[in-house]
Amino acid sequence: MGKRGGKRGRGGGRGGGGGGQRSVRTDYSEVPKANAQYEQYYNELGLVEEAEREDFWTALRRELPNSFRFTGSKGQALPVQQLLKDRYIPEITSIEHNGELVNPPNAIPWFPDQLAWQMTTPKSVVRKFPPFASFQKFLVSETSVGNISRQEVVSMIPPLLMDIKPGMTVLDLCAAPGSKAAQLIEMVHGGEEARTRRVVRKMRIDPGREVSPDGRLTEEQMEEEEQLCDWSDHGRTTGLLIANDADYKRAHMLIHQMKRLNSPNLIVTNHDATMYPSIKLPSEPIQEGGETRNRYLKFDRILADVPCSGDGTCRKNVNVWKDWNPGNALGLFSTQVRILVRALQMLKVGGRVVYSTCSMNPVENEAVVATAIDRCGGMSKVDIVDCSSALPKLKRRQGLSDWRVMDKQGRIWPSWQAVEQEKAKNGEEGLGRLSEFMFPSAKREEAVPLDRCMRVYGHLQDTGAFFITVLHKKIEIKTRPEAEPKTAEPEPTSIMDIVKEIEAQPADGDPLQKVEAADKIVPPRANNYAEGVSAAARQNKANAPTASATAIKREHDAETDAAMSTKRLKTREEVEVSAQGDEDRQVHWPPPPGAQLDASRPETQTSLPSPAPPLGNSQKQFDKNKQPYEEPFKYIDPNQEDLQSIYEFYDLSSRFPNDRFMVRNAMGHPSKTIYYTSALARSILTANASSGIKFVHCGVKMFVKQDVQSAEVCRWRIQSEGLPVLEAWVGEKRVVRLWRRSTLRILLVEMFPKVDGEGWKGLGEIGQRVRDVGMGCCVLRVEKGEGEDGFSERMVLPLWRSLHSLNLMLPKEDRKAMLLRLYNEDTPLMDHSKDRFHNKSSPSSHPFRYVKDEPDDIKDDEEDDADAVVKDEIMVKEEGEEGTVAAPGLGEGVEAMEDGAGDEEREDDVLLDSLKKEVEDAV
Numbered sequence: 001m002g003k004r005g006g007k008r009g010r011g012g013g014r015g016g017g018g019g020g021q022r023s024v025r026t027d028y029s030e031v032p033k034a035n036a037q038y039e040q041y042y043n044e045l046g047l048v049e050e051a052e053r054e055d056f057w058t059a060l061r062r063e064l065p066n067s068f069r070f071t072g073s074k075g076q077a078l079p080v081q082q083l084l085k086d087r088y089i090p091e092i093t094s095i096e097h098n099g100e101l102v103n104p105p106n107a108i109p110w111f112p113d114q115l116a117w118q119m120t121t122p123k124s125v126v127r128k129f130p131p132f133a134s135f136q137k138f139l140v141s142e143t144s145v146g147n148i149s150r151q152e153v154v155s156m157i158p159p160l161l162m163d164i165k166p167g168m169t170v171l172d173l174c175a176a177p178g179s180k181a182a183q184l185i186e187m188v189h190g191g192e193e194a195r196t197r198r199v200v201r202k203m204r205i206d207p208g209r210e211v212s213p214d215g216r217l218t219e220e221q222m223e224e225e226e227q228l229c230d231w232s233d234h235g236r237t238t239g240l241l242i243a244n245d246a247d248y249k250r251a252h253m254l255i256h257q258m259k260r261l262n263s264p265n266l267i268v269t270n271h272d273a274t275m276y277p278s279i280k281l282p283s284e285p286i287q288e289g290g291e292t293r294n295r296y297l298k299f300d301r302i303l304a305d306v307p308c309s310g311d312g313t314c315r316k317n318v319n320v321w322k323d324w325n326p327g328n329a330l331g332l333f334s335t336q337v338r339i340l341v342r343a344l345q346m347l348k349v350g351g352r353v354v355y356s357t358c359s360m361n362p363v364e365n366e367a368v369v370a371t372a373i374d375r376c377g378g379m380s381k382v383d384i385v386d387c388s389s390a391l392p393k394l395k396r397r398q399g400l401s402d403w404r405v406m407d408k409q410g411r412i413w414p415s416w417q418a419v420e421q422e423k424a425k426n427g428e429e430g431l432g433r434l435s436e437f438m439f440p441s442a443k444r445e446e447a448v449p450l451d452r453c454m455r456v457y458g459h460l461q462d463t464g465a466f467f468i469t470v471l472h473k474k475i476e477i478k479t480r481p482e483a484e485p486k487t488a489e490p491e492p493t494s495i496m497d498i499v500k501e502i503e504a505q506p507a508d509g510d511p512l513q514k515v516e517a518a519d520k521i522v523p524p525r526a527n528n529y530a531e532g533v534s535a536a537a538r539q540n541k542a543n544a545p546t547a548s549a550t551a552i553k554r555e556h557d558a559e560t561d562a563a564m565s566t567k568r569l570k571t572r573e574e575v576e577v578s579a580q581g582d583e584d585r586q587v588h589w590p591p592p593p594g595a596q597l598d599a600s601r602p603e604t605q606t607s608l609p610s611p612a613p614p615l616g617n618s619q620k621q622f623d624k625n626k627q628p629y630e631e632p633f634k635y636i637d638p639n640q641e642d643l644q645s646i647y648e649f650y651d652l653s654s655r656f657p658n659d660r661f662m663v664r665n666a667m668g669h670p671s672k673t674i675y676y677t678s679a680l681a682r683s684i685l686t687a688n689a690s691s692g693i694k695f696v697h698c699g700v701k702m703f704v705k706q707d708v709q710s711a712e713v714c715r716w717r718i719q720s721e722g723l724p725v726l727e728a729w730v731g732e733k734r735v736v737r738l739w740r741r742s743t744l745r746i747l748l749v750e751m752f753p754k755v756d757g758e759g760w761k762g763l764g765e766i767g768q769r770v771r772d773v774g775m776g777c778c779v780l781r782v783e784k785g786e787g788e789d790g791f792s793e794r795m796v797l798p799l800w801r802s803l804h805s806l807n808l809m810l811p812k813e814d815r816k817a818m819l820l821r822l823y824n825e826d827t828p829l830m831d832h833s834k835d836r837f838h839n840k841s842s843p844s845s846h847p848f849r850y851v852k853d854e855p856d857d858i859k860d861d862e863e864d865d866a867d868a869v870v871k872d873e874i875m876v877k878e879e880g881e882e883g884t885v886a887a888p889g890l891g892e893g894v895e896a897m898e899d900g901a902g903d904e905e906r907e908d909d910v911l912l913d914s915l916k917k918e919v920e921d922a923v
């Protein structure tokens, strides 16, 4: 068995975060589970009562159970959950391992709707012990299609305490690899499927609204339906999740992970959360016809799942035992406080921030919470929510109100006063990292009820350890700079600030209000909490220059060419000071026609009449901080001809918004892929297009271009990712309906079954319809039905009708996953294109060809970036192990990543299949 290399910090904590190094898996049982300082510190703190202590340590020395979660917002995930109960649990119950019958998975009692499960058999056994093979296959395939997320149990708690309602605006500041972000986006979409279906149904049955009624209701029922319908965006969620990570590679892991969930309401950014830039909203007029005022996005909910020492993960990351040292926590304190303070600044009044770590150290937990609240003006401004009655079945302990701090040398200090006395007597040796704010006795505005913080320990319910605190913003805050004495006068406030603050209050009774006025920000100052530069700050250095560096650079830029400089982005206050400076913060590449390029890049010093040619991954352009330029997000004009032809071909309802289609190239030309985003995402991307904010992902792939066999056929096929959003709005002329399991089975097993000649007769109930439907992409609606051959859930799948045959536009992995899920079959696929596949003609000379390689002038490369980075840096599979990730610092959500690999190949498969098909058609 291989060895997994060391990860000490969690996601950006010391030793963590990087990715990129090949590392190996360590056999849990081989590692000695002892660390004198670790044990001494937590024993002296008395984290648990004396009577529990043995259980506490015994649990921490045991390998972590296996856990996973079903995707809550997808209707399809529920039948998958049922399958676990009906098929796999009975199977697992009969397995014997080490002479004992295996315990089957159990639903986690505190997780709603039995959507989260845990089993005591460790992952390593499930992966390798042959009797688990079919269960493992199920986990892997359902993870890859987004129905399951492999996630550590305690990591599921913070999102549950955020109280997210669909429609809210949510920010996840430290999101990679994305296990919690996945939960958050599901919550943002909560109930959407049902809402949209209700709206569509209502429109169909309402005469005068839409044609093709599929039911009859009484007047009364119609009235009732009308009231139940959410017409705001035709049932679609209007909410948004911005998921951010400071580490570029990890931000791409996050994209890879989140892409499985196909949300148009997700934006991924790549910034240092301690100085997360203010996000502009489209400005609005102050008075009709008068001046406009800038507006900035504020959030209903923010998750600050910060980089931490990760010592609560020692059941999974065995190297915690070897590497734990007190300096890890001390070095992270300052970054953690800054992230939490920045979160509170960006929060709406009335909103919630959830702060969490997987560390047990009070320096990273209670001390951070108390210091951040103090910096925000105390409990009158920011409160800790009492969550003792939330998730009643979750066993937890209260936060610590009193603690001591261990210094780098392992000495434990009861108070800051004692540290100061020692400093005066014997010098600073070993004490440099300590600060007053790490101690409970630090002078604070007022006492903070830290007992409302939540601690979860491993022995309570056989999990890892976690710390969670829910903070509530009562009133707009003015943060005190770091280390400023508490008696200091608040920062001077201008009349304009007061006016804006009042304007920023949420409208009464409207918790979902998206837009508040500008936030009040004090830019981060020099680090006075702890000496030295924190791990995360170091990690982000390349990403975000420090404030002073920015100031120096600003002067330099003024003298030289400022056009393409990448600076630390401004928070709102700074933006106001230099309102005219916006245009000099362009970071996208290529620049708009005529833009001046960075003076430090001699090869690009002349202004370009048009964008630079796009480059493949191997030839990527990098900015001064050695990070690839992101392709811009450009929205397509609704009158653009490709878009019009799409609406026409698919008979798309005019109610489906036509201004949310986007491409990723500087020309804004639909060349290969058209993405769809929500309205709010569009407003944000548009309003911040040249702000320098590093948006690295947004949009669901909706249409992909291909060559076709006839001029009447639309060159844009619907992509399976986008289908759930679009399907209800596609006109009947491009819809094929299917009711029988046996029919779908044929389409899953057989690729390119023939429909010409007598071929259609073999396709049963859909035979005639697919024979007659015109060539091109169609929507296959699998409807619910009765009896053994009926489906219990509806589904939609993209179908392609070509000259002679038919094909489900699904990657082979998805076909196999569906065969396994729906039919419990591992049947080999039959490729009919091969029956007649004599590759004499070159595919490229064939009239019908998928556009796989774009012409060199324009390129959409976001997808390639995400997958390439994931592949290069993370998806390092160990030989002989299925879906094993061996990257350090992944946080607790890594399993979903490993199992979600390979989108790019899956898509290639479809393209290749189709290409073969085209050759088949020609023969």
Ligand SMILES: C[S@@+](CC[C@H](N)C(=O)[O-])C[C@H]1O[C@@H](n2cnc3c(N)ncnc32)[C@H](O)[C@@H]1O
Residues within 6 Å of the ligand: 010, 011, 012, 013, 017, 155, 173, 174, 175, 176, 177, 178, 179, 180, 181, 244, 245, 246, 247, 250, 271, 272, 273, 274, 305, 306, 307, 308, 335, 536, 537, 539, 540, 890, 891, 892, 893
């Ligand atoms: C504990 S992990 C987050 C785990 C994640 N929330 C999840 O559930 O999958 C912490 C993350 O913070 C990121 N990070 C470290 N310093 C940061 C900073 N200053 N700003 C934003 N992200 C940071 C790391 O790259 C890492 O991915």
